[in-house]
Amino acid sequence: MAPTKKMGIKQKYAHLTRGLDWETTYEKMDDVFPYDKFEGIKITDWSKWEDPFRLTMDSYWKFQAEKERKLYAVIDAFAQNNGQTNISDARYVNVLKLFLTGISPEEYQAHRGFAFTGRHLRGVGPRVACQQQSLDELRHFQTQCHTISHFNKFFNGLSEFRTMHDRVFYLSVPKSFFDDARTAGPFEFMIAIGFAFEYVLTNLLFVPFMSGAAYNGDMSTVTFGFSAQSDESRHMTLGIEVIKFLLEQHPDNLPIVQEWVDKWFWRGFRLLGLVSMMMDYMLPKKVMSWKEAWEIYFVEAGGSLFKDLERYGLKMPKYHEQATEACEHISHQLYGLLYQLSHVTGLHAWMPDDEHMDWLSEKYPNTFDKYYRPRFELWKQQEAEGKRFYYNGLLQLCHTCQLPMTFTEPDDPTTTCFRESEYEGQHYHFCSDGCKDIFDREPEKYISSWLPIQQIFQGNCGGPTIPDVLAYYMFGPNDGGEYVGSEDNKLWESWKNATTKEAAE
Amino acid sequence: MTVEIKTMDFEPKRHTFGHVARRIGGDKPASRYQEATLDVQATENFHYRPLWEPEFWHYDTGKTKVVMEDWYKPLDPRQYYYATYNIARANMNQSVERNFTFVEDKNLLGKLSDELKQKLIIGLIPARHVHWGSNMNTSEMCQRGYGTAFTAPCMFSAGDHLGMAQIVSRIGLELDGQTGNGLDKAKDAWMNDKAWQGIRKLVENTLVQRDFFELFVAQVLGINGVILEAIYNGLDDAWGEASLPISMLSEFMNDWQKEEARWSHSTIKIVAAESAENKAIVSAWASDWINRAEDALRTYTAAIAGDENIAKTYADKERVTAKSLGLEI
Ligand SMILES: [Fe+2]
Ligand SMILES: [Fe+2]
Ligand SMILES: [Zn+2]
Numbered sequence: 001m002a003p004t005k006k007m008g009i010k011q012k013y014a015h016l017t018r019g020l021d022w023e024t025t026y027e028k029m030d031d032v033f034p035y036d037k038f039e040g041i042k043i044t045d046w047s048k049w050e051d052p053f054r055l056t057m058d059s060y061w062k063f064q065a066e067k068e069r070k071l072y073a074v075i076d077a078f079a080q081n082n083g084q085t086n087i088s089d090a091r092y093v094n095v096l097k098l099f100l101t102g103i104s105p106e107e108y109q110a111h112r113g114f115a116f117t118g119r120h121l122r123g124v125g126p127r128v129a130c131q132q133q134s135l136d137e138l139r140h141f142q143t144q145c146h147t148i149s150h151f152n153k154f155f156n157g158l159s160e161f162r163t164m165h166d167r168v169f170y171l172s173v174p175k176s177f178f179d180d181a182r183t184a185g186p187f188e189f190m191i192a193i194g195f196a197f198e199y200v201l202t203n204l205l206f207v208p209f210m211s212g213a214a215y216n217g218d219m220s221t222v223t224f225g226f227s228a229q230s231d232e233s234r235h236m237t238l239g240i241e242v243i244k245f246l247l248e249q250h251p252d253n254l255p256i257v258q259e260w261v262d263k264w265f266w267r268g269f270r271l272l273g274l275v276s277m278m279m280d281y282m283l284p285k286k287v288m289s290w291k292e293a294w295e296i297y298f299v300e301a302g303g304s305l306f307k308d309l310e311r312y313g314l315k316m317p318k319y320h321e322q323a324t325e326a327c328e329h330i331s332h333q334l335y336g337l338l339y340q341l342s343h344v345t346g347l348h349a350w351m352p353d354d355e356h357m358d359w360l361s362e363k364y365p366n367t368f369d370k371y372y373r374p375r376f377e378l379w380k381q382q383e384a385e386g387k388r389f390y391y392n393g394l395l396q397l398c399h400t401c402q403l404p405m406t407f408t409e410p411d412d413p414t415t416t417c418f419r420e421s422e423y424e425g426q427h428y429h430f431c432s433d434g435c436k437d438i439f440d441r442e443p444e445k446y447i448s449s450w451l452p453i454q455q456i457f458q459g460n461c462g463g464p465t466i467p468d469v470l471a472y473y474m475f476g477p478n479d480g481g482e483y484v485g486s487e488d489n490k491l492w493e494s495w496k497n498a499t500t501k502e503a504a505e
Numbered sequence: 506m507t508v509e510i511k512t513m514d515f516e517p518k519r520h521t522f523g524h525v526a527r528r529i530g531g532d533k534p535a536s537r538y539q540e541a542t543l544d545v546q547a548t549e550n551f552h553y554r555p556l557w558e559p560e561f562w563h564y565d566t567g568k569t570k571v572v573m574e575d576w577y578k579p580l581d582p583r584q585y586y587y588a589t590y591n592i593a594r595a596n597m598n599q600s601v602e603r604n605f606t607f608v609e610d611k612n613l614l615g616k617l618s619d620e621l622k623q624k625l626i627i628g629l630i631p632a633r634h635v636h637w638g639s640n641m642n643t644s645e646m647c648q649r650g651y652g653t654a655f656t657a658p659c660m661f662s663a664g665d666h667l668g669m670a671q672i673v674s675r676i677g678l679e680l681d682g683q684t685g686n687g688l689d690k691a692k693d694a695w696m697n698d699k700a701w702q703g704i705r706k707l708v709e710n711t712l713v714q715r716d717f718f719e720l721f722v723a724q725v726l727g728i729n730g731v732i733l734e735a736i737y738n739g740l741d742d743a744w745g746e747a748s749l750p751i752s753m754l755s756e757f758m759n760d761w762q763k764e765e766a767r768w769s770h771s772t773i774k775i776v777a778a779e780s781a782e783n784k785a786i787v788s789a790w791a792s793d794w795i796n797r798a799e800d801a802l803r804t805y806t807a808a809i810a811g812d813e814n815i816a817k818t819y820a821d822k823e824r825v826t827a828k829s830l831g832l833e834i
Contacts, residue, residue, distance in 0.1 A: 015688050020634060021637065027712060031713045057594075058668060128667065131644055131660075139587040162544055166549050166550050176552045180552065183563055448552065
């Protein structure tokens with residue numbers, strides 16, 4: 001039956017979502033939504049919210065089910081055909097270790113966080129979008145876990161990813177980032193994860209990992225990446241809609257939102273430091289350098305995004321120039337640190353070969369040969385003499401981002417940057433102006449940080465000795481340390497030898 | 506050619522993740538449900554107190570009065586993870602589409618008298634708001650609850666209730682000639698008609714419930730088990746000749762009730778069986794919310810079906826269910 005006065009799609013979608021909501025009268029609206037006022041964000045009219053995508057649940061189930069069928073067919077085929085033997089080199093598995101221990105658990109945190117905003121934002125439009133994102137983020141955790149599960153059967157350092165995520169010192173970098181967002185109010189969560197993470201920084205996370213997988217023959221992770229793309233584009237449109245909506249609703253929102261953008265840009269930049277070292281050092285076949293990625297996805301794309309947001313009075317995030325300048329250094333500084341510490345991590349490290357060193361010189365003409373190559377050459381020489389260098393001292397961590405204090409002064413790459421604040425008679429240390437500002441803005445929040453090194457001293461990590469702590473971290477004896485000669489390395493060589501033998505016969 | 510070329514060794518070093526192996530009794534192949542669920546949520550070393558609720562961590566067992574030694578005891582018998590959940594719902598939705606096509610082709614709703622159409626708009630379509638309130642509740646259980654085994658299916662239920670609210674809305678659009686007027690009228694009934702006020706009050710009372718497991722019991726045994734069950738099954742006489750197309754178009758809801766109860770009932774059963782204290786607490790919640798649902802339903806069925814007893818029938822049925830889950834009612 002052809003209906004007579006059919007509605008437009010937009011109107012129909014409004015009926016199927018917003019029309020469902022009502023002003024409660026038996027309970028106070030402020031009791032039904034107890035968390036959306038304390039942050040000081042002023043919303044005068046929720047109905048002004050533009051739905052960034054209009055997906056009813058029936059279409060959601062249909063699209064997502066189709067994608068899942070295809071994805072799991074690839075995951076199954078990958079396992080059946082021993083697809084792990086087609087990767088470029090077993091060094092690549094390090095990338096998956098970083099991903100599964102550092103990123104996947106945060107997909108899960110995003111799932112719970114969007115359930116929070118999907119329940120507690122007063123506007124029904126954003127609530128529905130957040131709920132679907134909550135489901136998507138659960139999907140991301142679960143499909144990543146299922147994809148990498150096959151690698152876990154053969155390679156080390158993946159098996160205890162969940163426990164490691166709660167305990168290990170360098171994994172407190174992503175964990176504290178997401179804990180910070182989860183414990184913020186619903187609007188800050190939306191700016192932190194919805195806007196800063198999903199919109200401004202997402203390409204810098206996913207391009208390195210997913211293109212990295214493609215370049216290095218990991219077809220199951222690539223398929224996951226493709227499959228997640230349409231989810232991510234929904235997440236991006238939600239993120240941009242949120243920030244525009246908040247800025248359009250009330251002029252008083254601007255200073256609050258600007259502070260959040262500044263904070264989450266810097267936190268995100270520090271977190272991505274881990275990705276930078278992965279990209280420049282761990283991928284056997286390189287996609288592009290971290291610096292190039294930063295130029296394309298932050299300086300250019302982010303630049304034009306913020307140009308677009310200028311009309312609302314929003315400025316580029318504070319310290320963005322410092323970040324761009326630091327991109328000449330951070331991957332080398334962090335990888336250098338990992339190399340010296342890999343025996344107390346769940347990751348392998350190795351010195352780049354000559355070809356790789358030359359690639360780094362070419363990609364970082366201003367800094368690599370001048371500041372980093374000499375140190376790396378020295379370490380290589382020590383390796384050749386059978387004296388691979390490991391650092392056995394203690395680290396000091398930045399109280400905000402929880403990375404070791406390894407970064408240098410913005411205008412002097414030879415001096416380590418230290419900042420300090422005093423709060424209630426205690427001293428707190430930071431790796432940068434950005435991290436110090438974040439602490440100074442909310443000291444009551446940050447003083448409770450679970451700082452892994454302090455926790456070791458306080459006896460909360462299994463005991464006083466290094467073996468005690470490594471046992472608490474649930475590291476296996478072959479999870480970390482030098483790659484060359486490792487179990488992963490030997491397994492890989494045995495497969496390669498078998499293939500050559502097979503080919504010869 | 507020699508035959509012994511298969512020299513590559515693909516003997517796995519391990520079969521699943523360590524945290525999964527410890528739960529399933531050793532290193533052996535684990536199911537996708539197990540890898541996607543067991544011990545997934547973080548449990549320790551949290552960094553900051555939530556600004557919005559500093560008395561708890563963001564994952565905190567203290568957000569309910571019941572105490573579980575392990576929140577991974579109540580597992581999902583359906584073994585849903587994201588993929589299997591979506592595939593199951595996409596399949597269920599195919600018959601929804603078939604049913605809507607059938608009802609439209611035969612004009613089964615279009616040809617009803619205006620009077621009956623209005624009756625359905627006022628008497629049935631406001632159920633979409635019950636689903637929407639339930640969606641808010643199940644999202645809340647996901648965000649506030651503890652342990653992925655419990656919280657992930659809650660989010661699936663949130664998606665389900667939104668989906669069902671939209672199916673009911675589509676029935677409304679069939680009745681109002683796709684104008685949306687019927688949905689507006691139904692909302693007005695939800696807000697103002699005496700028939701719905703008890704149910705609306707009940708739903709609003711659940712929206713401020715902060716104990717996540719009490720909320721779960723209220724939702725499962727009160728709203729799902731009494732209110733929705735009665736709305737979709739107890740009013741055939743009132744709907745008259747519309748009862749066939751309505752039961753076709755609400756097939757999803759009936760299938761869903763049975764399927765979801767496999768998980769939600771077993772969860773209640775396991776949590777209550779954990780200790781005498783849990784049993785007492787859950788039993789009290791169940792009695793209370795079933796009673797409140799019965800009261801709410803009575804006004805509704807009296808007004809819509811002219812029959813107060815329907816409420817008692819459905820509440821008693823749910824009391825029997827509750828007893829079968831080990832509760833004392
Ligand atoms: Fe994600
Ligand atoms: Fe996302
Ligand atoms: Zn820092």
